[in-house]
Amino acid sequence: MLSKLATRCMRGTLMNHRLDGSKMGLSTSCQLLRKKVMFPGALNSEYTHNLQFVSNVQSIPxxxxxxxxxxxxxxxxxxxxxxxxxxxxxxxxxxxxxxxxxxxxxxxxxxxxxxxxxxxxxxxxxxxxxxxxxxxxxxxxxxxxxxxxxxxxxxxxxxxxxxxxxxxxxxxxxxxxxxxxxxxxxxxxxxxxxxxxxxxxxxxxxxxxxxxxxxxxxxxxxxxxxxxxxxxxxxxxxxxxxxxxxxxxxxxxxxxxxxxxxxxxxxxxxxxxxxxxxxxxxxxxxxxxxxxxxxxxxxxxxxxxxxxxxxxxxxxxxxxxxxxxxxxxxxxxxxxxxxxxxxxxxxxxxxxxxxxxxxxxxxxxxxxxxxxxxxxxxxxxxLKKPAIRHLFEDVYDEIPLSLQRERAEIEELVQKYPDYYQVNDFAKQ
Structure with a gap:
């Protein structure tokens, strides 16, 4: 509705001059529309003639x-x-x-x-x-x-x-x-x-x-x-x-x-x-x-x-x-x-x-x-810590070869140095 009214008013602006150069008045609806901002970024705003910067509004209760x-x-x-x-x-x-x-x-x-x-x-x-x-x-x-x-x-x-x-x-x-x-x-x-x-x-x-x-x-x-x-x-x-x-x-x-x-x-x-x-x-x-x-x-x-x-x-x-x-x-x-x-x-x-x-x-x-x-x-x-294998799970549907090699390397190190890695603190694989 707004766009149609705006179109009519814009047409009226072009047509409201008589051939003799005198002006015709705009319709009431068009005058009202001109009070509303027509730019698409803020359609609920109205024009004002006061130069005023808004710094605050009433605090929300x-x-x-x-x-x-x-x-x-x-x-x-x-x-x-x-x-x-x-x-x-x-x-x-x-x-x-x-x-x-x-x-x-x-x-x-x-x-x-x-x-x-x-x-x-x-x-x-x-x-x-x-x-x-x-x-x-x-x-x-x-x-x-x-x-x-x-x-x-x-x-x-x-x-x-x-x-x-x-x-x-x-x-x-x-x-x-x-x-x-x-x-x-x-x-x-x-x-x-x-x-x-x-x-x-x-x-x-x-x-x-x-x-x-x-x-x-x-x-x-x-x-x-x-x-x-x-x-x-x-x-x-x-x-x-x-x-x-x-x-x-x-x-x-x-x-x-x-x-x-x-x-x-x-x-x-x-x-x-x-x-x-x-x-x-x-x-x-x-x-x-x-x-x-x-x-x-x-x-x-x-x-x-x-x-x-x-x-x-x-x-x-x-x-x-x-x-x-x-x-x-x-x-x-x-x-x-x-x-x-x-x-x-x-x-x-x-x-x-x-x-x-x-x-x-x-x-x-x-x-x-x-x-x-x-x-x-x-x-x-x-309770023990989670099993070490969980380090490699739940990211890929199928574990890629790179992670499989990394997992095998860690398993080898854990078996070789069980005390250092405190394997007894973790749940079994």
């Missing part, structure tokens, strides 16, 4: 369901979940917390090589509860709670962190780089933001298949500074991909505070810039996360559109076991955050307000969770 005391602020947004499901979510938050404590200490003792905790960001589990189990997950490195909610066992977590013979990744990845085909969780990779365009591509394939599924891609606000972020979002918007981009804005990209990362209105404003439906949520409010993710999924699968969720939270832990956050932020700041707004305390308060939890249960659940973690930890520690 942050969606919240309950306050820090676990009280739902608007009863219309009361979570529609069963007692059983709500208790499961909370138990998984406690289990995640217990696992983080044990494995963090294990790394400090030199028993595993690396670890990253989710302290302060446990409410992320709410996003997993809003997804279909067949939706594909692309994580960054702080999504253990999503896996836990999907059914990944403590034994599987421990086997991966120990890189033992039962590790699904066959010892080829660093600790916490989980992945499982069974639970539709793509293996995590260390380079930042590579998963963003990958999630877009997978979502495009889902759209073509018409299976009414989506992908969800997790990343931090630091990763949003990578080029892959911009490429992934732009492709998703222009191709119409059913993907949920979930940004954990926890205030720090390792040692760089958010104030030094960008000058715009967080990460959410970038979604609007790419024409993506966007929402900012309270990332410490599990029910705000749950509701936003559920609504985002409906948009993605029903309209074949990407959605961006920016979850505002605070990273209580060090970035990883390779980091000492006291070097770039006061310890008191961390302590104050832990006391002021703790996702676990908030969820517990909500459950207590509903009469679905009693204070004494916390001690028993936490004690039980820690015991389960320690049992899985002890069992994983005793």
């Amino acid at each position: 942050t969606y919240q369901v309950m306050d820090t005391d676990g009280k739902v602020l608007d009863t219309a947004h009361e979570p529609q979940v069963s007692k059983e499901d709500a208790r499961k979510l909370y138990k998984n938050m406690l289990t995640l917390n217990a696992m983080d404590q044990v494995l963090y200490e294990a790394q400090r003792q030199g028993r595993i090589s690396f670890y990253m905790t989710s302290f302060g960001e446990e409410a992320l589990i709410g996003s997993a509860a809003a997804l279909d189990p067949k939706d594909m997950v692309f994580g960054q490195y702080r999504e253990a709670g999503v896996l836990l909610q999907r059914g990944f066992t403590l034994t599987q977590f421990m086997n991966q962190c120990y890189s033992n013979e039962r590790d699904l990744g066959k010892g080829r990845q660093m600790p916490i780089h989980y992945g499982t085909k069974e639970l539709n969780f793509q293996t995590i990779s260390s380079p930042l933001a590579t998963q963003i365009p990958q999630a877009t591509g997978a979502a495009y394939a889902m759209r073509r298949e018409g299976n009414r599924l989506c992908t969800i891609c997790y990343f931090g606000e630091g990763a949003a500074s990578e080029g892959d972020f911009h490429a992934g979002l732009n492709m998703a918007a222009t191709l119409g991909c059913p993907v949920i981009f979930y940004c954990r804005n926890n205030g720090y990209a390792i040692s760089t505070p958010s104030i030094e990362q960008y000058r715009g209105d967080g990460i959410a404003s970038r979604g609007l810039g790419y024409g993506i439906d966007t929402i900012r949520v309270d990332g410490n409010d599990i029910w705000a996360i749950y509701a936003a993710t559920k609504a985002a999924r409906a948009i993605a699968v029903e309209q074949n559109k990407p959605v961006l969720i920016e979850a505002m939270t605070y990273r209580v832990s060090h970035h990883s076991t390779s980091d000492d956050s006291s070097a770039y932020r006061p310890k008191k700041e961390v302590e104050d955050w832990s006391k002021r707004d703790n996702p676990i305390s908030r969820m517990r308060a909500w459950l207590e307000n509903k009469g679905w939890w009693t204070r004494g249960e916390d001690v028993e659940i936490s004690k039980s969770a820690k015991a389960e973690v320690l049992a899985a930890f002890a069992a994983a520690e005793k």
Whole structure:
């Protein structure tokens, strides 16, 4: 319709001069059209006679369901979940917390090589509860709670962190780089933001298949500074991909505070810039996360559109076991955050307000969770490393001659110097 009207108006511009040289007036419709930008790059823009540079717009609000005391602020947004499901979510938050404590200490003792905790960001589990189990997950490195909610066992977590013979990744990845085909969780990779365009591509394939599924891609606000972020979002918007981009804005990209990362209105404003439906949520409010993710999924699968969720939270832990956050932020700041707004305390308060939890249960659940973690930890520690042959598998359908020769050479060396290569530490060939 616009193109036809534009054509008529352009013709009118040429024909609105009488033969005597006087001008005819343009029609009302054409006058209105001239107020709209006709260039194809920004059709929703209007002409203005004011010379003004736009430096900011109104800040995007942050969606919240309950306050820090676990009280739902608007009863219309009361979570529609069963007692059983709500208790499961909370138990998984406690289990995640217990696992983080044990494995963090294990790394400090030199028993595993690396670890990253989710302290302060446990409410992320709410996003997993809003997804279909067949939706594909692309994580960054702080999504253990999503896996836990999907059914990944403590034994599987421990086997991966120990890189033992039962590790699904066959010892080829660093600790916490989980992945499982069974639970539709793509293996995590260390380079930042590579998963963003990958999630877009997978979502495009889902759209073509018409299976009414989506992908969800997790990343931090630091990763949003990578080029892959911009490429992934732009492709998703222009191709119409059913993907949920979930940004954990926890205030720090390792040692760089958010104030030094960008000058715009967080990460959410970038979604609007790419024409993506966007929402900012309270990332410490599990029910705000749950509701936003559920609504985002409906948009993605029903309209074949990407959605961006920016979850505002605070990273209580060090970035990883390779980091000492006291070097770039006061310890008191961390302590104050832990006391002021703790996702676990908030969820517990909500459950207590509903009469679905009693204070004494916390001690028993936490004690039980820690015991389960320690049992899985002890069992994983005793297992051998994966067989050496796995070094050459799973890349080619048929191992090429060059790798066959290399494999034979290594087998010969291992047999010749078994003590040097500590062959007893590895599973048999």
